[in-house]
Amino acid sequence: MARPGPDAELTSAQLHSSLSDPLLDVMNFLNEVTSRHPEAISFGPGRPYDGFFEVDRIGDYLTAYTRYLETDLGRTPEEVRTALFxxxxxxxxxxxxxxxxxxxxxxxxxxxxxxxxxxxxxxxxxxxxxxxxxxxxxxxxxxxxxxxxxxxxxxxxxxxxxxxxxxxxxxxxxxxxxxxxxxxxxxxxxxxxxxxxxxxxxxxxxxxxxxxxxxxxxxxxxxxxxxxxxxxxxxxxxxxxxxxxxxxxxxxxxxxxxxxxxxxxxxxxxxxxxxxxxxxxxxxxxxxxxxxxxxxxxxxxxxxxxxxxxxxxxxxxxxxxxxxxADKDLVDFYRGNMEALLAALDRHLPQDRWPVRWNVPDGGFFLSLTVPFDADDAFLRESAGDHGVIWTPMRYFHLGSGGERQIRLSASYLTPHEIDEGVRRLAGHVIERLTQGDR
Amino acid sequence: MARPGPDAELTSAQLHSSLSDPLLDVMNFLNEVTSRHPEAISFGPGRPYDGFFEVDRIGDYLTAYTRYLETDLGRTPEEVRTALFxxxxxxxxxxxxxxxxxxxxxxxxxxxxxxxxxxxxxxxxxxxxxxxxxxxxxxxxxxxxxxxxxxxxxxxxxxxxxxxxxxxxxxxxxxxxxxxxxxxxxxxxxxxxxxxxxxxxxxxxxxxxxxxxxxxxxxxxxxxxxxxxxxxxxxxxxxxxxxxxxxxxxxxxxxxxxxxxxxxxxxxxxxxxxxxxxxxxxxxxxxxxxxxxxxxxxxxxxxxxxxxxxxxxxxxxxxxxxxxxADKDLVDFYRGNMEALLAALDRHLPQDRWPVRWNVPDGGFFLSLTVPFDADDAFLRESAGDHGVIWTPMRYFHLGSGGERQIRLSASYLTPHEIDEGVRRLAGHVIERLTQGDR
Known part of the structure; x- marks a missing residue:
């Protein structure tokens, strides 16, 4: 091995093995995929809906907390200051x-x-x-x-x-x-x-x-x-x-x-x-x-x-x-989005017509769509680049094999209109692939 | 080994070795020692002074940041909301x-x-x-x-x-x-x-x-x-x-x-x-x-x-x-406290009279006092319980042997009066120990 030069340079072998594990790239991908394809409708990240957030409320919550410390817990102003800072x-x-x-x-x-x-x-x-x-x-x-x-x-x-x-x-x-x-x-x-x-x-x-x-x-x-x-x-x-x-x-x-x-x-x-x-x-x-x-x-x-x-x-x-x-409106929002996602799948990719299926979750942010071909990184790149729709390969979430033909869809932060349009785009890509298979 | 019962119970052997290392208790000790001896003057934690903190300023800083995002970076109100939430x-x-x-x-x-x-x-x-x-x-x-x-x-x-x-x-x-x-x-x-x-x-x-x-x-x-x-x-x-x-x-x-x-x-x-x-x-x-x-x-x-x-x-x-x-007042405060600590040591524990010494730091929060006996946990307990003063055994900060006869003093968050009184108490304890040694 050559004597290292005076300028520091690190190789993968000199860094912890987790950094060479593709797994650690996945979460960064999930957080950042939207910013890489700003024009696409993304079913990728399980990002919370932020339409109900209001910047001005932060001060109200801080005030509510300091009042609780003073009134309910009997803290002095100095103790409140210490608790915050x-x-x-x-x-x-x-x-x-x-x-x-x-x-x-x-x-x-x-x-x-x-x-x-x-x-x-x-x-x-x-x-x-x-x-x-x-x-x-x-x-x-x-x-x-x-x-x-x-x-x-x-x-x-x-x-x-x-x-x-x-x-x-x-x-x-x-x-x-x-x-x-x-x-x-x-x-x-x-x-x-x-x-x-x-x-x-x-x-x-x-x-x-x-x-x-x-x-x-x-x-x-x-x-x-x-x-x-x-x-x-x-x-x-x-x-x-x-x-x-x-x-x-x-x-x-x-x-x-x-x-x-x-x-x-x-x-x-x-x-x-x-x-x-x-x-x-x-x-x-x-x-x-x-x-x-x-x-x-x-x-x-x-x-x-x-x-x-x-x-x-x-x-x-x-x-x-x-x-x-307190979260009633938010619960209604996510319920509505999951219903919209299920309805859009029924509308654009009917199971009686195409060899696909999906589960019907009782709630939450995620749904799993199964297709009869590999839903891999290449298919994802085509989806994002050619069809303007992003999703996550379920493959990413399996420790061994598995999930090769599954797509995770998250509809947590989209509008019902975006969900319908996104599913329409995804269905277009899936159907294109299915009918290409007929050639 | 007996078959574990149905109720979960963990032993040290079933937990990571770091949890049996006394080192991990030290920082909790440093953070919590003050609350265990509320009456004592504590030179223990390197806690920042919070007298310049003002609860009302939090809102001002948030406003300054949102204005920066809007004005300097040209973000929309929706982007500002996203950036915060x-x-x-x-x-x-x-x-x-x-x-x-x-x-x-x-x-x-x-x-x-x-x-x-x-x-x-x-x-x-x-x-x-x-x-x-x-x-x-x-x-x-x-x-x-x-x-x-x-x-x-x-x-x-x-x-x-x-x-x-x-x-x-x-x-x-x-x-x-x-x-x-x-x-x-x-x-x-x-x-x-x-x-x-x-x-x-x-x-x-x-x-x-x-x-x-x-x-x-x-x-x-x-x-x-x-x-x-x-x-x-x-x-x-x-x-x-x-x-x-x-x-x-x-x-x-x-x-x-x-x-x-x-x-x-x-x-x-x-x-x-x-x-x-x-x-x-x-x-x-x-x-x-x-x-x-x-x-x-x-x-x-x-x-x-x-x-x-x-x-x-x-x-x-x-x-x-x-x-x-911006931190000019804070810099002056810490400078004043270190000067007060050095002056109090000179006053209450003069080196020409007692076999002790300390370094004269160019700044920061900490000073090291050396005594001609073991400044161990037992001596610390006496300091806290009998003399109303807390400090940290330097021993805690050595990986092997070392620091047995040293005391870390932090004066970062005390008033000059507390510093003088605390050093007076500590000097009383040290001198008591030194003169006991003469019996």
Whole structure:
């Protein structure tokens, strides 16, 4: 090897392996694809709708929070100043408000000390994986297809992820059991299972309640933790709300991730994790997993910005810790968009005429469209460049093979007119491809 | 081993090794010690002074930022709303303003695309270590004593840290060279050296300019990256400002960490890293380290809260990207406090009467007091409980042995009266211990 020159230059081999993993490009792609094709209608990112946001409200929420600190908590003006401007507690400042909101909205009853407020749900996932993965023998199971944020966080920690197939009713407990046994047969430890039970990203599937109960039993039988992520739970299309795993959990088997990105707004980057699992330290002291996550957080972000917590705290106070009611218009908006997407597919790509199918999600942002050819990067480039429509290859969300012929469609931030026009364009491309196949 | 019961319970052995490392408790201790002893005068945390903060200014800064977006950048009201409320670019939204401020205040001239805006400097350190540490053979060198944030981040990534002794003029290049050779002799790779050249935490030392130049030469000769952290650079006691390593760096040898926690306020948690190192990927594509850090960041926090960036951006705009001038009162405050600390030590613990000594820092928050006995946890507990004064054992900041007889004093957020009274109490305890020794 040649002696390195005096100017610093790094090669891929000198950087962590995660940086050569295509997985880490996917989320950047999802966030930035819209800006690369400004003219196209994009079903790509699961971006929240921001039409209800009002810049002037930020000041109102800050005022609501400072008034809450002064009036409800009896803080002095100096203490209020400190709460907004200084470093705060590592595990969060608005934990009480988060716990009250969870009780009202989700029937999840949790000690505020068992909540860690995080910089979005992504930080929470990293903290939990770092706590649970002790070395190369610890394995994280992830629904397949699954959310790239959890597999990406695992890559950063050199943690092995094992896919567990979903069916049309979400994570299949039998498939999970088989995966757990396969992992143990290899001499490895399945530590946790990541799952989005409601309106999953990317597939749009939801787990029936009996499956949820079976999953909890299995977690106890097999000594697993369930990592439940619930970003879309509010956004039911049908009006039905199934209980979260955490609300059914009597055995501390569920670590529950939540976020205010979709129910309040993403620009605050405030999420949280409920981690009430008892921990016994080497010295015999008893603590809970939230305290351990807090120690890790002190070396990741120190604490979640006080300013961001104050604005979200102010929103929670303003709505009496009942976001579900406050978000009624937003829930209606997303319901309307999912209905519009389903209607547009029926209109432009009828299943009785074309060999395609799609699932009918009970809610959330995402739907999965299956076509009889590979919906790959090349087809996506043609869609964007020639047809003015963007979507995400489901392939991106599978850990191994799978999803080659599936398209993830998100209609979360478009107007019904854009949805119809976008589906018309996509249908044009799909039909062009199908009829080319007839030549 | 007994079959685990159905209720989840975790033991230390089932959690990552970093959680059993006492190091991770230190930062929580530093943040929370004050609240545990509300009556004591605390020289413990390096907490910024918040007397100049005004809650009402947050709205002004937000307005300044939105006006900048509209007027200077020509954004529409919808784009302004999106900039505040939505997810943003992973590497940051205020990079231009940060780069202009660095040019004005630090004579550091950097392409905004080579800056990553982070959730405080802590996230920046984690991102850089994750990028550079590819496996167990990669070693990070850290000044000894050193900042716990860097060693803690290394622990999370199972990265080996090797101490490099400081002397009264900071990091010693000869000691660094010896450490580098020792690491290589063990078959390992020294990848980077963490250093705070100005007013170091915890020791208060600063590196003379000729040492900085020698360090840069050594980095080129030995193919090292220098991780320069500059949280306190503004706060010169003497009025002298030495050039940062980055401003002297002509060979991309310096990764520069900065933070607005001390120059603006901590509650925004906005920091940044300059990472202009060229990178050649496996496919031969050319990029820079900042782009690679951005990929990692997408799996840690996705992006730095838009809201926090907007408030800091508004401060930068308000002060014409010249924080050094804007912080004049704050600089004077910290200068006055360091002078008060030095005067109080002279007054209550004169070196011609007692066998103690301390350094005379050129600026910053910290000073190191040496006593002729172990300044350990037991002595600290007595200080806090019996004498009403808190400080930090320097021992905490050493990776191996060292610092047993040293005390870190921070006077960053106290009043001159509190400083004098606190030193009087500490002197009382030290003298009690010294005279007990005579029995």
């Amino acid at each position: 200084q470093y705060g507690r590592t595990n969060g400042q608005i934990n009480d408000l988060v716990a009250r909101t969870l009780a009202n909205d989700e029937d999840i009853h949790v000690d505020p000390a068992h909540v860690v407020v995080t910089v979005g749900c992504q930080e929470a996932m990293l903290l939990v994986l770092r706590a649970l993965v002790t070395g190369p023998d610890d394995v994280v199971l992830v629904t397949d297809p699954g959310y790239v944020g959890i597999t990406g966080a695992a890559r950063l920690l050199d943690a092995e992820t094992v896919p567990v197939p979903e069916d049309e009713a979400g994570l299949d407990p039998d498939a999970l059991l088989a995966a757990v046994r396969e992992v143990r047969a290899r001499g490895k430890q399945p530590r946790a299972v990541y799952v989005i039970p409601d309106f999953a990203n990317p597939s749009g599937t939801s787990m029936p309640v009996d499956r949820r109960r079976r999953l909890l039993e299995l977690a106890a039988e097999e000594d697993l933790l369930l990592l439940e992520d619930n970003p879309y739970g509010f956004f039911s299309r049908t009006g039905e709300h199934r209980p979260t795993l955490k609300s059914l959990d009597t055995r501390h088997r569920v670590v529950h991730f939540g976020s205010f990105a979709k129910t309040c707004f993403p620009g605050a980057r405030v999420g949280y994790v409920i981690a009430d699992q008892p921990v016994v330290t080497a010295s015999g002291a008893r603590t809970v997993l939230a305290d351990e996550l807090s120690k890790i957080k002190s070396m990741v972000t120190v604490n979640t910005p006080a300013l961001a917590q104050a604005v979200i705290g102010g929103m929670l106070v303003s709505y009496d810790c009942r976001l579900r009611e | 939505q997810y943003g670019r992973t590497n940051g939204q205020i990079n231009d303003l940060v780069a202009r401020t660095l040019a004005n205040d630090e004579d550091i001239h950097v392409d905004p695309a080579h800056v990553v805006v982070t959730v405080g400097c802590q996230e920046a350190m984690l991102l850089v270590l994750r990028a550079l540490v590819t496996g167990p053979d990669d070693v990070v060198l850290v000044t000894d004593p050193g900042y716990v944030g860097i060693t803690g981040a290394a622990r999370l990534l199972d990265a080996e840290t090797v101490p490099v002794p400081e002397d009264e003029a900071g990091l010693d290049p000869d000691a660094l060279l010896a450490a580098v050779r020792e690491v290589r002799a063990r078959g390992k790779q020294p990848r980077a050296v963490y250093v705070i050249p100005d007013f170091a935490n915890p020791s208060g030392t600063s590196m003379p300019v000729d040492r900085r130049r020698r360090l840069l030469e050594l980095a080129a000769e030995e193919d090292l990256l220098l991780l320069e952290d500059n949280p306190y650079g503004f706060f010169s006691r003497t009025g002298e400002h030495r050039p940062t390593l980055k401003s002297l760096d002509t060979r991309h040898r310096v990764v520069h960490f900065g933070s607005f926690a001390k120059t603006c306020f901590p509650g925004a948690r906005v920091g940044y890293v300059i990472a202009d190192q060229p990178v050649v990927t496996a496919s031969g594509a050319r990029t820079v380290l900042a782009d690679e850090l951005s990929k990692i960041k997408s799996m840690v926090t996705v992006n730095t809260p838009a809201l926090a960036q907007a408030v800091i951006g508004g401060m930068l705009v308000s002060y014409d990207c010249r924080l050094r001038e």
